[in-house]
Amino acid sequence: MRWLCLAGLLASSAYAEGLADRVREITLANGMVWLVVERPEAPVFTGFVRVRVGGADETPGATGLAHLFEHMAFKGTPALGAKDWAAEQPVLADVQRVGDALASLQRAGKAGTPEGQALAAELATLQKKHGALFDENALARLYQVNGGVGLNATTDKDMTSYFVSLPRNRLELWLTVEAQRFAAPVLRDFYTERSVVQEERLRSIETNPSGAMYEELMQVAFVSSPYRWPTVGYAGDLKAMSMSEARAFFDRHYVASNAVGCVVGDVSAAELKPLLERTFGLLPLAPRPEGPRFSEPPSRAQRRSEVKFDAAPRLMIAFRKPAPPSREDMVFDVLQLLLSEGNTGRLQQRLVFKDRLAQGVGVFTGPGLRLDNLFIVSVTPLAGVKLEQLEAAIWDELSKLSSEPATDAELQKVRNRVSADLARAIESNSGLASALSRAQTLYGDWRYPLERPKVIESIGAAEVQATAKRYFVKENSVIVGLSR
Amino acid sequence: MRRGEVVLLMFLGCATPVVTRPQPPLEGTPTKTALRQLPAGLDVDPTSLTPPPLDFALKQPEIVTLPNGVQIYLLEDHTTPLVLLRALVPVGSADDRADKLGLASITATMLTEGGAGARTPEQLEQLLEFQAADASSGAADEFSTVSLSLRAADLAALLPVFADLVQRPRFDEKRFEVVVGRFLESMRRREDRPDGVAARALSKAVFGPTSVLGREPIAATVKAITLADVKAFYASAWAAKGARLIVTGDFDRAALLKALTPAFASWKGGAAPTRSWPAPSPLTRRVIVVPRQIAQAKVRIGTFGYGRGSPKEFPLRLANTALGTFGVGRLYREIRDERGLAYSAFSSISTGPTTGLFTAGFDTKPEQVGEALDVATRILGEVGGAAPISAAELRIASDMATNAFAFRFEGVARIAWERATFDLVGYPSDYLTTWRAKISAVDPATATEAARQLSEGLQIIVVGPPEKLGDLSRFGPVSTITDVEQFR
Numbered sequence: 001m002r003w004l005c006l007a008g009l010l011a012s013s014a015y016a017e018g019l020a021d022r023v024r025e026i027t028l029a030n031g032m033v034w035l036v037v038e039r040p041e042a043p044v045f046t047g048f049v050r051v052r053v054g055g056a057d058e059t060p061g062a063t064g065l066a067h068l069f070e071h072m073a074f075k076g077t078p079a080l081g082a083k084d085w086a087a088e089q090p091v092l093a094d095v096q097r098v099g100d101a102l103a104s105l106q107r108a109g110k111a112g113t114p115e116g117q118a119l120a121a122e123l124a125t126l127q128k129k130h131g132a133l134f135d136e137n138a139l140a141r142l143y144q145v146n147g148g149v150g151l152n153a154t155t156d157k158d159m160t161s162y163f164v165s166l167p168r169n170r171l172e173l174w175l176t177v178e179a180q181r182f183a184a185p186v187l188r189d190f191y192t193e194r195s196v197v198q199e200e201r202l203r204s205i206e207t208n209p210s211g212a213m214y215e216e217l218m219q220v221a222f223v224s225s226p227y228r229w230p231t232v233g234y235a236g237d238l239k240a241m242s243m244s245e246a247r248a249f250f251d252r253h254y255v256a257s258n259a260v261g262c263v264v265g266d267v268s269a270a271e272l273k274p275l276l277e278r279t280f281g282l283l284p285l286a287p288r289p290e291g292p293r294f295s296e297p298p299s300r301a302q303r304r305s306e307v308k309f310d311a312a313p314r315l316m317i318a319f320r321k322p323a324p325p326s327r328e329d330m331v332f333d334v335l336q337l338l339l340s341e342g343n344t345g346r347l348q349q350r351l352v353f354k355d356r357l358a359q360g361v362g363v364f365t366g367p368g369l370r371l372d373n374l375f376i377v378s379v380t381p382l383a384g385v386k387l388e389q390l391e392a393a394i395w396d397e398l399s400k401l402s403s404e405p406a407t408d409a410e411l412q413k414v415r416n417r418v419s420a421d422l423a424r425a426i427e428s429n430s431g432l433a434s435a436l437s438r439a440q441t442l443y444g445d446w447r448y449p450l451e452r453p454k455v456i457e458s459i460g461a462a463e464v465q466a467t468a469k470r471y472f473v474k475e476n477s478v479i480v481g482l483s484r
Numbered sequence: 485m486r487r488g489e490v491v492l493l494m495f496l497g498c499a500t501p502v503v504t505r506p507q508p509p510l511e512g513t514p515t516k517t518a519l520r521q522l523p524a525g526l527d528v529d530p531t532s533l534t535p536p537p538l539d540f541a542l543k544q545p546e547i548v549t550l551p552n553g554v555q556i557y558l559l560e561d562h563t564t565p566l567v568l569l570r571a572l573v574p575v576g577s578a579d580d581r582a583d584k585l586g587l588a589s590i591t592a593t594m595l596t597e598g599g600a601g602a603r604t605p606e607q608l609e610q611l612l613e614f615q616a617a618d619a620s621s622g623a624a625d626e627f628s629t630v631s632l633s634l635r636a637a638d639l640a641a642l643l644p645v646f647a648d649l650v651q652r653p654r655f656d657e658k659r660f661e662v663v664v665g666r667f668l669e670s671m672r673r674r675e676d677r678p679d680g681v682a683a684r685a686l687s688k689a690v691f692g693p694t695s696v697l698g699r700e701p702i703a704a705t706v707k708a709i710t711l712a713d714v715k716a717f718y719a720s721a722w723a724a725k726g727a728r729l730i731v732t733g734d735f736d737r738a739a740l741l742k743a744l745t746p747a748f749a750s751w752k753g754g755a756a757p758t759r760s761w762p763a764p765s766p767l768t769r770r771v772i773v774v775p776r777q778i779a780q781a782k783v784r785i786g787t788f789g790y791g792r793g794s795p796k797e798f799p800l801r802l803a804n805t806a807l808g809t810f811g812v813g814r815l816y817r818e819i820r821d822e823r824g825l826a827y828s829a830f831s832s833i834s835t836g837p838t839t840g841l842f843t844a845g846f847d848t849k850p851e852q853v854g855e856a857l858d859v860a861t862r863i864l865g866e867v868g869g870a871a872p873i874s875a876a877e878l879r880i881a882s883d884m885a886t887n888a889f890a891f892r893f894e895g896v897a898r899i900a901w902e903r904a905t906f907d908l909v910g911y912p913s914d915y916l917t918t919w920r921a922k923i924s925a926v927d928p929a930t931a932t933e934a935a936r937q938l939s940e941g942l943q944i945i946v947v948g949p950p951e952k953l954g955d956l957s958r959f960g961p962v963s964t965i966t967d968v969e970q971f972r
Binding site for chain 2: 039043077080136137144145170172183192193194196203207209279282312341344352356359383409419424427429
């Protein structure tokens with residue numbers, strides 16, 4: 001058996017090395033890095049533009065800004081969506097002036113005053129006037145009529161990502177639109193979009209038990225880290241967000257040197273290079289913004305919270321841990337697989353099959369990858385099982401990891417899994433483009449995911465045990481339960 | 485080292501202040517958005533950069549038929565060292581007995597979890613998971629599947645295991661109890677997600693709560709399933725004739741067929757299930773409120789889609805795009821963009837043996853449900869007549885469909901799967917080769933005519949706090965269903 005699995009592993013790591021040889025890196029004069037992998041199997045490509053700005057780059061009082069800005073980046077540019085750009089600009093300036101004045105009253109809790117009501121009425125009139133001057137769906141429609149698939153954008157705690165897949169002959173179109181919206185997005189319909197985001201918050205957190213629980217976990221786990229607040233933002237901050245804040249945020253973070261582009265598909269580097277010079281290459285050189293500044297104080301005691309929600313009970317147990325690309329983070333990846341991989345993971349075996357306490361167990365890392373984060377065990381109990389019972393069984397399994405080394409077979413299983421899952425993750429164009437651009441954006445090195453199997457290979461039982469012993473302690477834990 | 489010291493060290497590690505990563509210094513001048521006009525070279529109209537539709541060859545799987553009737557679909561791609569093995573049989577949840585709903589699903593799960601061949605469930609899982617192979621299974625209305633994703637280097641070793649999963653399941657009794665327990669728990673938890681509650685209620689309202697397409701397993705029907713039922717269902721459903729094996733990825737055709745053919749040669753039996761699909765009963769417009777104390781109501785509006793092979797397929801696909809697609813649909817533009825009432829307003833349309841489901845939906849604050857429903861019902865009411873689909877809307881919808889067609893041929897797993905399932909439900913063999921021409925042939929009048937049915941007999945589901953929804957009776961007679969499971 002052993003020779004077989006080693007053969008598989010060797011084939012996979014040779015594959016990762018072969019793939020690394022095929023990644024072409026292009027750095028523009030303005031500091032923006034581009035990655036290209038040619039895959040001619042289907043006549044299509046996937047393109048990513050990622051900006052290293054996310055919820056962690058916000059400040060208290062302005063939570064949700066990175067995500068709200070991402071929505072604004074779909075509203076077109078002076079060259080896309082404007083019906084009369086010259087006429088539109090002064091109206092847009094008026095919308096900003098009146099909207100900002102109203103937002104500051106909202107911040108002060110005075111939106112209901114006669115002054116606030118007058119501003120709201122003026123804003124509504126201006127928005128209507130502005131609405132006649134642009135087509136806010138021009139960008140989405142342009143991509144879609146050109147066969148765009150999977151057009152979307154995401155914001156997380158660390159970065160904002162814009163992506164779409166298109167037929168291969170739409171490369172110039174894609175680069176032009178992306179460079180234009182990076183250079184000069186027009187913040188059209190900002191105040192309507194702010195309402196939309198408030199609905200998004202209701203959908204993802206207020207009416208979703210996992211969302212509500214996750215938000216609570218982060219609030220309890222972190223004191224000063226910007227990982228404390230949700231990417232979507234707090235309702236109060238969203239309500240009072242101003243257009244000027246969004247503009248300032250954009251000016252600071254959307255600079256070419258803070259962004260990464262990636263194209264995977266039926267496209268060559270030779271074809272891409274001159275197109276980049278004519279598009280993203282025209283963006284100015286500007287200073288790269290600093291990352292978040294904070295100092296997370298040490299935890300002296302276990303932290304606990306109980307969320308009341310009209311849903312079946314759940315439990316999350318989390319531990320603070322260092323961020324990637326540290327080696328310790330990789331050890332946590334090993335711990336994660338040991339605990340929860342498939343049906344043979346230790347927690348699955350114990351909670352689902354042996355003790356029959358749980359319907360399912362998930363182990364993952366959150367809420368981001370750029371700053372020190374959490375190792376999270378999430379469990380859904382079977383009906384009638386008490387959360388205390390579950391918690392005790394989980395602690396028991398975690399303490400076994402500290403008290404005895406993992407077996408060779410278990411570690412080999414983890415290594416096989418890491419190399420196979422890498423292949424699965426990058427099998428599609430979008431998967432490969434996502435993995436390479438994520439690593440380049442977060443760690444400045446696209447090779448990170450391809451080299452991960454080798455690092456995991458070098459992690460032995462003693463290191464795993466020492467890490468478990470060090471981190472799986474009460475004082476480092478955060479526990480959140482959810483019940484009716 | 486004593487434990488106290490370890491903990492202390494850990495705290496020191498965690499307390500390292502200011503977690504910012506070093507960044508290369510870059511000189512330059514900060515920019516201001518107000519000044520950010522497009523750089524001269526970039527100030528072009530991107531809508532002028534539209535090349536003609538892409539012409540490309542349609543990739544198709546090779547199909548090999550074994551003497552016992554098993555059809556093998558093969559499509560190689562050596563980009564990634566992975567192979568995907570799938571088995572597909574034409575029996576699914578539609579074939580469940582009414583008092584044992586969930587049987588097809590639990591049977592499929594037992595194939596991958598209940599042990600196979602000489603291996604107990606634990607031995608099987610240890611073997612597969614050690615090799616990082618992923619086994620999964622499931623049942624849809626009209627078919628069931630088992631799949632095994634593995635590293636190409638493990639193909640020779642794991643192909644016999646795949647053959648065991650499909651042909652020699654052990655149906656371990658203890659594991660059966662666990663599988664049923666988890667199934668019951670997942671049903672209990674489906675009440676936790678109000679959007680799921682809305683979708684289930686809609687399906688029942690449109691197709692009829694006891695019809696094959698509308699019904700759903702409930703605790704009583706799942707508890708009624710015995711291991712003997714599972715074995716009997718397997719014996720009738722998982723048989724050679726009508727079965728399809730789909731192999732895609734990094735393999736060598738000759739070597740694979742040499743191994744696969746004997747592994748499935750002794751598989752016997754099989755007959756197409758006899759199903760009766762009663763014609764759907766006509767719908768009468770109504771509002772069904774499902775009370776939930778949540779901060780955002782979930783609204784789903786539904787009626788019939790189109791039957792498989794219906795000439796209405798292409799006009800309805802395009803009408804659906806004009807109504808509910810992200811960024812371009814009428815519902816999206818007015819409910820989301822113009823009024824900011826929802827994060828998303830969408831529509832979708834599907835097919836089925838006799839008919840499918842059309843759904844329009846949005847999530848909004850409970851107090852805004854009336855306003856958003858006024859808009860949605862007006863848009864649906866007008867599209868078939870008073871505000872017909874324009875040539876421009878149709879052009880957009882048609883361009884979207886034809887230009888995105890290339891993505892149906894991205895990835896061998898998808899290409900072979902689509903072909904096998906199309907063959908299974910009886911699509912004509914030229915369905916995909918004529919697809920773009922059929923889309924292009926639809927004119928605005930045909931699309932408008934087809935869209936008329938999208939306002940007929942609307943079933944309006946609202947999940948939310950009833951006291952905040954206001955009077956919804958202008959949309960149809962209002963009834964209340966507390967428990968979707970009890971909606972019969």
